[in-house]
Amino acid sequence: MKISLLTLFIACGVGMSFSxxxxxxxxxxxxxxxxxxxxxxxxxxxxxxxGATTSHVQVVKIRRSGTNFSGENPTTYIFTMRGEHKVDIRWLAGDQLQITRPQYADDIFHEVNVWDGSKISYAPK
Structure with a gap:
């Protein structure tokens, strides 16, 4: 069976788009x-x-020491904000994290107040 070059390109293009x-x-x-x-x-x-069809997102997550960073699991995110705003993090104590972020909340779509016993507070700029 002979496959034309055009058919092969179309099949590859569809395959890459699907993936x-x-x-x-x-x-x-x-x-x-x-x-x-x-x-x-x-x-x-x-x-x-x-990618080009989505906005950048700034994310904060907490993990236990000794584990590797991975940003692939959205269920582990404690804070997400669309766009490239000024966001900062700092520990106030061993069980208290403060996230400094812009005052307006239009681009914020996820804020968690407690993670595994750690309290998370938000300080608007």
Missing amino acids: ACVEPVCENQVLREISSPDGKKIATLFSRNC
């Missing part, structure tokens, strides 16, 4: 990472970019 729709390729760039004062947890602020 991009099923699982988008996202890039995570760590902007800041700090350990809690007791050394048990790590807070990470990162920028997530999933």
